[in-house]
Amino acid sequence: MKIDVLTLFPEMFAPLDHSIVGRARTLGQVEMAFTNFRDFSTNKHHKVDDYPYGGGAGMLLTPQPIFDAFDAIDKKRPRVIVTTPTGRRFDQQMAEAWASEEHLIFLCGHYEGFDQRIHDELATDEVSIGDFVMTGGELAAMVMIDATVRLIPEVLGDQASHEDDSFSTGLLEYPHYTRPAEFRGLKVPDVLLSGNHAKIEAWRREQSLLRTYRRRPDLLERIELSKADKKFIES
C-alpha cells in the first residue's frame, strides 16, 4: 500500500516513524510520502489561503496549491480522503476496507478548511474521527492511518491479534489480564486460569456483551445477537 499525505505540516507525522507503523514502513509493507502543498503555491509570497467569498470568519485554503500538489502525485487508482468534521464517521469497518486499498491520499486542511472545489473535484471520501473541531486535519489523518495500517495482513503478523479487536466483532473488546495472577491483592478472574477454553471463550463473550451494553448500547442495535447473548443481557 502507498499512502500520500498533502499537508502544511509534514513534521506533524513524525509519530508514524515509530512503533508498528514505523516498522511496517521500514519493512516496505506500506510506503508513505508527505507533501507540503505550500511548495506548490504560485503566489509570490507562497500564500495558500485567502478570505472566504461572501464574508465570514477565518481563511480558506485556496485550490491552486492543492490541485497542483495532487496532480504531481503518481497515482494508483487512489482513495482520496479529506479529514473534516463534516465527514462520515470513521470506524473499524472503514479501516478494514481501506486496509485492502492499493493507494490512499489524505488531504489535511487547516484554518477554516478547503475551498469547496477541492472537496468536489479531488475527494472520494470525506471522513471525521468525531464530533469536534481541531486546528487541522493532520491528527485525524494519523489516527486513520494507524487504524488502517495495523490491519494490513502482514503488519501485525498474528492474524488473530485483531480478530477480537473492539468493533471487529461488532462489540467492545473483553477485559485482558496478564501475569502476575495476583497483584496488590487484585486477582485475575479464576476462569482465565482454568485452562477451560470453552468457559474462557464464553466468559469473554459475556464480558464483551456487558461492556458494550453499559458503554455503547448503540452498537448492540447493529449486530445479530444469539439467544444466549440476549438471555445474558436481559439477566
Ligand SMILES: NC(=S)c1ccno1
Ligand atoms: N473531526 C475532524 S476529522 C476534524 C478535522 C479537523 N478538525 O476536526
